[in-house]
Amino acid sequence: MQKFQELENILKNIEGKVLLxxxxxxxxxxxxxxxxxxxxxxxxxxxxxxxxxxKELGHHKTQAMLKKLESFYSKQVNKLEDLSLDDxxxxxxxxxxxxxxxxxxxxxxxxxxxxxxxxxxxxHEKKDDAEEVLFEDITTDIGATVIxxxxxxxxxxxxxxxxxxxHVMLATSLWLxxxxxxxxxxxxxxxxxxxxxxxxxxxxxxxxxIERGARPELAxxxxxxxxxxxxxxxPYAIAYAGEIxxxxxxxxxxxxxxxxxxxxxxxxxxxAMLDGKPQGSIRTEESSHxxxxxxxxxFGGNGRTNAAGFSADFGFLSDYEEEDKQTLIDLVHKKIVNxxxxxxxx
Numbered sequence: 001m002q003k004f005q006e007l008e009n010i011l012k013n014i015e016g017k018v019l020l021x022x023x024x025x026x027x028x029x030x031x032x033x034x035x036x037x038x039x040x041x042x043x044x045x046x047x048x049x050x051x052x053x054x055k056e057l058g059h060h061k062t063q064a065m066l067k068k069l070e071s072f073y074s075k076q077v078n079k080l081e082d083l084s085l086d087d088x089x090x091x092x093x094x095x096x097x098x099x100x101x102x103x104x105x106x107x108x109x110x111x112x113x114x115x116x117x118x119x120x121x122x123x124h125e126k127k128d129d130a131e132e133v134l135f136e137d138i139t140t141d142i143g144a145t146v147i148x149x150x151x152x153x154x155x156x157x158x159x160x161x162x163x164x165x166x167h168v169m170l171a172t173s174l175w176l177x178x179x180x181x182x183x184x185x186x187x188x189x190x191x192x193x194x195x196x197x198x199x200x201x202x203x204x205x206x207x208x209x210i211e212r213g214a215r216p217e218l219a220x221x222x223x224x225x226x227x228x229x230x231x232x233x234x235p236y237a238i239a240y241a242g243e244i245x246x247x248x249x250x251x252x253x254x255x256x257x258x259x260x261x262x263x264x265x266x267x268x269x270x271x272a273m274l275d276g277k278p279q280g281s282i283r284t285e286e287s288s289h290x291x292x293x294x295x296x297x298x299f300g301g302n303g304r305t306n307a308a309g310f311s312a313d314f315g316f317l318s319d320y321e322e323e324d325k326q327t328l329i330d331l332v333h334k335k336i337v338n339x340x341x342x343x344x345x346x
Contacts, residue, residue: 003137004155007119010135011045016089018049021080022145023096024104025250026053028062029144030095032177033121035069036149036170037092044156050088052080054104056247060254061180064210065173072169080104090117090134095145097122097138099130121148143182143191146174150194160201171201176210226255226270231337234344235266235290240333244272249279253309256281266290269336274311278332282308298339 020037022030034051041047066077085091085105091113096103097120105113119135123142139148153159160167178195222241230239237259244251252270259268266288271280280299284292284306292308301310 001155004152007135007137007152008156010090010119011041011047014045014047014089017087018047018090018092019052019083019085019088020049020092020094021052021054021104022094023100023102024055025102026062027095027181028065028173028177029146029181030177031062031065031069032170032173033094033145033149035073036146036153036174037094039166039170040153040156040158043158050078050083052078052083052104054080060250061176061210062250065176068206068210069169069173072166080109081106085109085113088117090119093118093120093122094149095122095124096120097124097126097130097136098133099127100124121145121152123148141188141190142194143187144178146177146181147191147194150174150197154194154197160198162201164201167201168203168206171198172203172206172210174198175202176207179207222251222272223255223258227258230259230262232262232265233337233340235264235288236340236344237262237265237268238333238337238340239268239270240329241270241272244274246275249274252279252281253283253307256283259283260285267292267295269295269340271332271336273329273332277311279311280309280336282310298343299336 018041020034022034026034031053038049038051041049070077098115098118100122103110115131115133118133120133121137123139123145125140126136126138137148142148160171162168175195175198178191182191222244226239226241230237232238239255239259241252241255249272252272252274255270256268259265259270260283262268265285267282267284267290269280269282271278273279280296280301282292282295282301282303284290284295286306292306293303296303296308296310299310301308303309
């Protein structure tokens with residue numbers, strides 16, 4: 001209750017514009033939270049806001065949901081790099097906090113950022129040496145930021161009704177933002193209590209349409225290559241997805257998710273050369289004893305229960321010239337495969 005009242009008092013005194021932004025490479029949790037807060041600010045406080053994103057929207061589900069939201073709202077999402085932070089009285093960081101490694105701001109923006117006008121709502125851990133901000137609500141016992149957003153909506157009595165088209169759009173986005181961010185084993189009673197407030201207004205057909213959102217052609221090609229050439233070692237599926245630009249990095253996660261659907265697969269490892277550097281995505285079945293974070297640690301990465309990743313430098317890459325890419329790729333793949341084989345034999 002204290003956090004609700006504290007933020008309410010801040011918002012009551014806002015006369016200018018508010019910027020809503022989540023972490024770099026927005027996901028569905030961050031995107032849904034931004035639109036929901038835009039609604040809260042408008043309906044409860046008569047505050048105008050801008051929604052922004054940083055880097056690229058790589059995942060096809062995020063792109064599909066944004067397309068759906070933009071088709072309904074006249075307000076378009078802005079690229080953060082095109083905006084001046086000085087134009088906003090308040091900056092709301094959603095699904096990211098001031099100590100996160102995936103902050104959305106450019107170096108120039110960070111240098112000029114006034115943390116005294118930043119409000120943070122997040123569910124990720126904050127580092128001890130984080131900058132002081134105007135307002136901070138970091139709730140780590142929930143599965144996603146949309147849960148805390150729904151709790152604020154409930155406090156502000158910004159209820160979503162099933163016979164209101166805008167409310168249905170927002171409820172569906174919040175529901176999907178949660179489903180894609182939290183696997184079944186990570187879902188809590190508190191999460192379900194919040195979701196119960198909006199689920200009647202969510203449209204399952206719209207949700208399915210967004211989830212099926214058309215994959216970019218590049219993702220389809222990379223997926224085809226990976227599925228055609230993947231290796232299976234015991235319960236592991238390993239695939240190389242090719243060379244990918246950084247803005248398309250979510251393709252690697254898409255491939256890992258698809259590989260996990262294979263018969264007898266309990267853990268999938270998809271990797272690609274991302275702007276010349278190996279980067280991988282790992283997924284594990286909820287029922288498996290295999291741990292995605294533990295697998296990621298073998299390659300210097302980390303993650304959470306069933307999803308993890310790595311960005312690796314295996315030590316020998318600097319010995320190879322740009323023109324000898326295939327040798328480099330073969331060596332990296334061999335290193336990954338041999339590591340899995342050795343762990344499987346242990």
